[in-house]
Amino acid sequence: MYRIFITADVAKEAKEILEKEFIVDIQPNMEEDELCKVIADYDAIITRSQTRVTKKVIDAAVNLKVIGRAGVGIDGIDIPEATKKGITVVNTPESNTIAACEHTIALMLSMTRHIPQAHQSIMEGRWDRKSFTGIQLLNKTVGIIGVGRVGSNVAKRLQAFNMKTIGYDPYIPLERGQQLGVELTDLDTLLRESDYITLHTPLTDETRGMIDKEAIAKMKDGVRIVNASRGAVVDIEALAEALKNGKVAGAGIDVWPHEPLKPEENPFLGLTNVALTPHLGASTKEAQAGVATDVAIGVAQALHGEPVATAVNASPITKATLNVIQPYFDLCERMGNIGIDLAGGRISGVNVEYTGELAETETAPLTTAVLKGLLAPVLQQTVNFVNARGIAEERHMEVREVKARKGHYFTNTISLTIDTDKGTHRITGSLFDRKEAKIVSLDHFRVDFEPKGCIIIAPHEDKPGMIGQVAGVLGAAGININGMQVGASNDKGINVMAVAVDKDIPTAVLPSLMNIEGIKDVKVIHCEH
Template sequence: MKILVSDDVSVKGVELLREHGYEVDVKTNLDETGLIECIGEYDGLVTRSMTHVTAKVIDAAKKLKVVGRAGVGVDSIDLRTATSRGIIVVNAPTANTVAATEHTCAMIMAITRHIPQAYNSLMAGEWHREKFTGIQLKNKTIGIIGVGRIGSRIAKRMQAMEMRTIGYDPYIPEERAKQLGVELVDLDTLLQTSDYITMHTPLTKETRGMIGAEEIAKMKDGVRVINVSRGAVLDIYALAEALKKGHVAGAAIDVFPKEPLTKDINPFIGMDNVVITPHLGASTVEAQIGVSVDVAEGVMAALNGEPVATAVNMAPVPQNVYNVIHPYFELMERMGILGVYLSEGPMNEIQVEYTGELAETETRLLTTAVLKGALNPILQDSVNFVNAPEVAKSRHISVKEIKSHDKGYFLDAVTVRIKTAKGEHSLVGMLFNKSEAKIVQIDEYRVDFTPEGYLLLAPHIDQPNMIGQISTILGQAHINIAGMQVGRMTKTGTNIMAIAVQDDIPNDIMLKLRSINGILDMKLIHCDIH
């Protein structure tokens, strides 16, 4: 079999492939046209971030069975098209964990003791010790936004520096946080009490811009801000203004909303209380070797037809089972997404109950689809059909699968129950005509809507003008309503509105909606699959 390596990766991974008998060609700097011209002869493709594996490239890849990304992010690969073609996409999600952790620690020390500034001063022939007086980390509080794969390691290292570690992660169980020595708090508390704030979240619709001018204003004076996660999580222009005013004492930034960070878009030019680096979080010899070797092993496993723990799209299933469960995959994943949005606090248990034809077949992969939907929006790591059960287990989430032959009110339905310390929420979903996904019940509310795009759920008192008030506020904000459905709760006097909107709803508009007299709750859910 032939494998194309289209980006610069460590030679160790290339050597490993060749040692196992694969013919490997290294052709870098290929644009889409160049890749289309040559991809047809290859069984495997290994890339980094420079190669864009588009739908056109995949269409031209007549023999391609696997795409390996030597790194974490797979934004440059058209996953949907690859999956529809049966092409497995694998990545290397853990090899750069230590590198990113250590770079974060280095950035923390650099802004604490003014190391780059002192170096530049000395190299300029100056001797100004008084200008570079720092502070100690001991007894300071570091707030970690995202206590996952990297955030948990930051906590361990900062605890060794005798820092108090607090964290904001709505989806990590209290038990896990205690094991890590991290005190879980809400985001406002973290912002208001931390001396240092470091971000380690994935980039999702929910985390994009999560730290902006409003959040920075809540931070205590003299705070220091670090971002070695995803550039678009932080508004660097709002941060630059806070640095200029002295509200933020220092910042260390490795990732940016737009890369490369050129001079014309760099808000930190001329500022001496900032340390910036050109996305070096994973740039260590060990990490580059690690991602190269890891992706090579994943590519070989995929080509050998073996399970791939780092696959980011669907793993193969027996054809007879696939024929039954295939129509349900998107419904199941979207139910997981809905469930995690509805849940309040860390999930303790996810229960999936099958009735009808699904109760007669193998459904573990469908349950995994629910886990994938529930976990992907909240984790920095990529959650896929292979690793979702292990990710749930590592977060102490109990997963239960129930087969019921009591069909009850709905035939061939799936019920997903998500339990937290604060209670339980349930969803019932089904397919109409074996193809159209529908949610037909949320908790005690009977509904009928398609789980896609942006969905506004509004339980409310059954009284006149509720629809009118919500429609008016959305209309005045130029937010188009794509569909609306009202369902009656089993409890007399209350209804629920499910409103499909075409765009995200800003926080100020959500506040207006929640202030309507008679609204019991108001949740905006992004139902699309991550």
């Protein structure tokens, strides 16, 4: 009988489900050395953020088959090491959606009607109605940054208050916004037009500090801000200053750049126009029960060898199929990486065409690899071979597979076509001798480069000196060129330059490249994010 070790204060539902068929032991919040001494006896472990499952722990866990995370974040789990050891990692990404949504509404109402301050006034024996005059939500405009699971639920509830809902989310199609009753806009428009702004975005390089001094300056005077997503999305020092000078009328904050929040790190101390909570977004009985139930079911499924919808690092494929498609997985994922850099708009359709030997086998896992490569760079949530299709469906991306016996130029090819609101892009890749991956066409250009590292794609006029000028700009910026190749297109007089470089391109270099006479466009694509 399998043994499961719970190292977290998880709701009783987890133990009740698992004890029906497994041996379950519980000892919350163990330190690494303590855990290493006992973990060898267990087939599965369930943790929360307090317990880290490090390489040292995994090395000691000679029988471990499953790591269950009772929550979304998997920062404390060494995923690569677990994957190397064949250990399935399961988390619970959806269980707290409604709890986070409702807490957002609670913060919005609390700081709008000054509820924390009014409560404190009453507790101090005062009756001071005039100091706590609020405003109504009716007919106000709320800007939702991140219209995913939580953001879309917030929109639905605020529409019941007769608020106008606008949103910024570059990774969902306009049709999805229309279905939700959310008018999708660019970020500057949202900042300029919103009476309220609520954030529901993952923490990425793009979103870190997105609400800073410059962003606040673009907002309406008297705007109100709620953040129940990720602490580092907001520059809290800049927000505190705006609350003091009146640019921002109120704020509701649940998440912090560093947790637990220390008094000396809290710039809101003494302010009377804020509602602050210690990361309570998921802290409801229902959410905690949901997390416990979901992680227990996922761990049980994994121990039974069944597919797990919330597995972070596993996807079942038959051995016969794997023998054919395994060499193509990396190519497919990197084609997805290239696709998201080329897209430049909201993706509505993804078409993957297979030719040659791939037309004769099951290619769904390869399409999933394409989606994983396409979605993972822009989402904070883990995107894997199990959930990539579901995430694409949530974002209303139409995913199609086409199989043909012959490709245009090569025997075995994979062609990825991405439809966006700003146009269509097509990438074709192939394997040579079933091991050497190459991108052989990009949009209407013939190319020949390995999908590795950072590549500059520059359509240009077919005339002397173009290569030298590009090399000169890159050299002056201290960027080493690993390889360069020029391909022709169907447009007479226009070629494309593919330049492989040894590091990412600083934003400041791009204008210099664009200013070269004859350069039509410059795109930087990352073949591995």
